[in-house]
Amino acid sequence: MPGRRNVGSPWWHGRFRGGGYRLTVPRQAILNVLSRTSRHLSAEDIYLEVHKVHPHVGLTTVYRTLELLAEMGMIFKFDFGDGRARYELSEGPKSAHHHHLICTGCRRVIDYSGFMDEELEFLKRAEKGLAKKYDFEIKSHLIQFYGLCDKCRKKKAA
Amino acid sequence: MPGRRNVGSPWWHGRFRGGGYRLTVPRQAILNVLSRTSRHLSAEDIYLEVHKVHPHVGLTTVYRTLELLAEMGMIFKFDFGDGRARYELSEGPKSAHHHHLICTGCRRVIDYSGFMDEELEFLKRAEKGLAKKYDFEIKSHLIQFYGLCDKCRKKKAA
């Protein structure tokens, strides 16, 4: 039965071995949760989700794992202004480079991935200019738009 | 002695009267601190600075005032990733629209105000496209670049 051996061995296994890290049950569970959702989960959200399958996994471990994954560049950590950090997978089959629209009325967060060509153009120029002007090497960027979603705009009008 | 009357009556006085707010000693002191610096102060930074002149002003009042000023749009509140909010005046004689370069090596924050024409171009297109695609009305934006400053880059090379 060839091909059966690697079932349950997702794409991220190699990343851990490389860094000298151990691939533990909590870490796999957390990565599974993150890879299944397109939402922007908090540490507690993830803890609760993991808890359904692995009730013994603690919130502390969730925090530690998220910190590690962020260091490894496997997840992004965001501050959308509601007092808790939120996380999402940075790579993998599903996720693509995107930014966020944040509704200041209802706190809804919308993934936004259009106009990446314009953005790339802007970033390329900025990167070059900033490197020269401030002797600063850009590694990553954060772009967020704040405003009102359709529902909140209609609510306001009423 | 015409012209003497308004000494000590800065440009922001009118903003308070308009909103039905009282222009108190702590609020003026906080605005004075913010208007004198180009740094990105935390609530405690501001508290300590105000404390030199007005030792009776409490940290609680600083937090409350900062919240009010942010609501009024007179200051911006930032998260540069060091676990505390940082503030800067959003308008006034000195400040101009700008964004931030954040060194992930030493946490230094550099004000960046070049290439605003490119940015404006990008934002204009994004705004229009997002309004149509997501029915979302952009009110403001946050752009931050992360990377390594000159000193940290040299340190790393050594």
Added chain:
DNA sequence: TTGATAATGAAAATCGTTTTCAATAAGGAG
């Protein structure tokens, strides 16, 4: 199978920020 040690979990600690509540003071009315 075994040993070194990375990783874990429960509880306590941390720390920036918010809430509580009685006392104070800004500023309009008279």
Added chain:
DNA sequence: CTCCTTATTGAAAACGATTTTCATTATCAA
């Protein structure tokens, strides 16, 4: 100017997300 309403304040306590501590457990290379 004086009085009065009430917005504002300050000290202390509460809050809540995140981090630290430390004894126990589990990973995985040998």
